[in-house]
Amino acid sequence: MVSVGGFARKIFGSSNDRRIKKLRPQVAAIGDLEKEMEALSDEALRGKTAEFREQLANGKKLDDLIVTAFAVVREAARRSLGMRPFDVQLIGGMVLHEGSIAEMKTGEGKTLVATLPVYLNALPGNGVHVVTVNDYLARRDAEWMSKLYGFLGLSTGIIVHGMSDEERRAAYACDITYATNNELGFDYLRDNMKYERAQMVQRGHAFAIVDEVDSILIDEARTPLIISGPLDDRSELYAKIDSFIPLLTEEDYEIDEKQRTATFTEQGTEKVEDMLREADLFKGEALYDVENVAVVHHLNNALKAHKLFQRDKDYIVRNDELVIIDEFTGRMMPGRRYSEGLHQALEAKEGVSIQPENQTLASITFQNYFRMYDKLAGMTGTASTEAEEFGNIYGLDVAEIPTNLPIQRMDEDDEVYRTVTEKYRAIVRDIKEAQAKGQPVLVGTTSIEKSELLAEHLLKEGIKEFQVLNARHHESEAQIVAQAGKPGAVTIATNMAGRGTDIQLGGNPDMRIEEELGDMPAGPERDAKEKAIREDVQRLKEQAKAAGGLYVLATERHESRRIDNQLRGRSGRQGDPGRSKFYLSLQDDLMRIFGSDRMDGMLQKLGLKEDEAIVHPWINKALEKAQKKVEARNFDIRKNLLKFDDVxxxxxxxxxxxxxxxxxxxxxxxxxxxxxxxxxxxxxxxxxxxxxxxxxxxxxxxxxxxxxxxxxxxxxxxxxxxxxxxxxxxxxxxxxxxxxxxxxxxxxxxxxxxxxxxxxxxxQTLDGLWRxxxxxxxxxxxxxxxxxxxxxxxxxxxxxxxxxxxxxxxxxxxxxxxxxxxxxxxxxEAADAPPPQTPEGEGHHIDATTGEDDFGGDTMTLARNETQVVAPEQRDPNDPSTWGKVARNEPCPCGSGKKYKHCHGAFA
Missing domain, CATH: 1.10.3060.10 (Helical scaffold and wing domains of SecA)
Known part of the structure; x- marks a missing residue:
């Protein structure tokens, strides 16, 4: 039975089909200009940029130029890159120009698609930002596409980690700037800590295209970007508040060990209020008045430290230092500290030296950063499952762009086993079979631990030829991914989002040429070797095709359907053959969510034998429902976090x-x-x-x-x-x-x-109070x-x-x-001093999936201030340039007798 909605879709097409249909006439118009563009000389084609800018100055809108501008980019791409955008790529470019998300399958050429709207939107001269997930892709895409932009007379800049302010300013001044989401967000925060316009590096937020938009605007947006710096020493306050807790009785507080919470009872609140009054730490009428918010926070931490944390179980004390113990491994974690003052509360409890806590100097969520752009667009292989979130949070709608060639990939039903052991045995068997017939296999796992476990299973079974990809983004990773399509190759990967590199059947010829020929000078010998490599890759491609194309084998369903779809989408690019299959067990995390105990009992009754699997479309549907529930819950969490951050x-x-x-x-x-x-x-x-x-x-x-x-x-x-x-x-x-x-x-x-x-x-006063x-x-x-x-x-x-x-x-x-x-x-006399410096701080972005700091071990120092501490006897009281770095509470070197912060340090 067909629903009314389904019947209407069959006759009129879906809303997505209708949207794509509307763009077809413009695609035809761009095609009609092709011969005219081919006839132009390079100079005449480049001259179109100045012509467009003049038309804009005379009152034309960007939408009026879209057909001609796209025709110019198509011809320029053919000449400068040897690539001619397909018609579906033109449609993708139009969707991006409209300020929407273009969902394009892997291998459809998103990097090239972006050049069409980027060129058009760079014409007004306000700057266009192309946002990537890592430095490697920012550098690679910018260097690759700058040939096209340069050909048309536009400048390209790159922002990567470790650049100076001058380099950043120059990159932002370009017509087009490639950068990562982290760098853009930190530059915005740092700019708003500067003391002069001339020190700022960004010049506005006109238009941004976000590559791997689901990864950046959803996965990474679960945690904010934070710049933090050390607080003033408040060890006296911690020690004073810590002294109150031993005076409390069991009636004064309630402990919930399961939830790890500790709260004061009404009686305890009154007792604590009296203690605070005596210590002159109490303001207002009641403990929970807004004036006491910091004191309440410290009190709660002190109560937790005494009643929920145990010495030698949660932490140990050695060498006047409190070291956390990992609850899962039992190992010490030196250098790691509890946040928000809890570590200091524990230090006060144990009587060791209290290290100053870090305070937030500035922070912003990616949601609020990217919503500043006048126009925002994005592209990815998988966005439709998160369409509601994109619409609600960012006002972005999703358009599915048709593929250039029909998809040949076969998506098989999931195989479900009773235990993880049975599942792994089946996976190893399947990998062996695929490798024996020369079929390349990409194995998807959900965590580093599981990828290493599978690698052990393969070694035990005598499969030694495989690659494990579980590091965070790195250049060598791109090369492994690029060659994962060779016949018989086995690649185990954690999460295939944002790799930015296609898996081409037979391997990637360009990367092979770069790797094998390296610095070989141009000439007949190099040309011959290049030709041989390309022919070899073509031969290997035919072999891989004959074996069935890339086989994507997933060892588990992810919480989000989108991640599963990303993995599947690696196979079947540009009309290639391929297949995908998910192997599951009732012990997997997701299967437990919807009551695998009942299912396990039922399967045993039905007589399911060991190493037998259930395969049925109903299982796929049930799993999809479970995934939808998890997605909805995660969306609610992000929405709630955002509501607080909006304040x-x-x-x-x-x-x-x-x-x-x-x-x-x-x-x-x-x-x-x-x-x-x-x-x-x-x-x-x-x-x-x-x-x-x-x-x-x-x-x-x-x-x-x-x-x-x-x-x-x-x-x-x-x-x-x-x-x-x-x-x-x-x-x-x-x-x-x-x-x-x-x-x-x-x-x-x-x-x-x-x-x-x-x-x-x-x-400086505004900044201090804001912090x-x-x-x-x-x-x-x-x-x-x-x-x-x-x-x-x-x-x-x-x-x-x-x-x-x-x-x-x-x-x-x-x-x-x-x-x-x-x-x-x-x-x-301090008026001659240089302008105040941005305060020293560190950049942090916690990875929501691993809990690790993206900048851990490579902390971003936000103040490039080389001032050194100078011994007091070497300072000339009349020459501030000889003072070096002076502590805020130190006597001012000028000899006034005041503290530095109240004297020359008031704005030095």
Missing amino acids: MNDQRKVVFEQRLELMDGENLTETVAEMRHDVIDDLVATHIPEKAYAEQWDVEGLKKAVRQSLNLDLPVDEWAAEEGIAEDDIRERITEAADKAAADRAERFGPDIMTYVEKSILL EHLVNLDHLRSVVGFRGYAQRDPLNEYKSEAFELFQAMLANLRTAVTEQLMRVELVR
């Missing part, structure tokens, strides 16, 4: 926009005056309440506050004693005195120095989940309290800037 993102935008305004501001006197007046209004409102009688005024408190905040000794008490004086009169007199003091200072310094001083203090605010938000996020127990929505609680914290941060900014600028006499 911070709104604040991040405000702060970053404010920084840019401050950097661009030629004269900040008005901004500073506004802040000063707001501070005066707050001071007067605090000490002279509205409609209060004169005898209720806190005149002495106001006088002190004016001295503290404005550095002015004013006769406030005398003014208040005058007959009939109102609060407005006092406010005006304080404002007048403060404005005069500020004007006198500006006159003494001169306008240039004053602007520099104001800008430096504003930016403290990020720490508070981290702490708030870690404790807000407990509000759920009180039937309150943690997200709404987080939103309202994060807003309160943000308002408090802005109020602190006004006060701190005013206080510093009213005392700035000491730093006149």
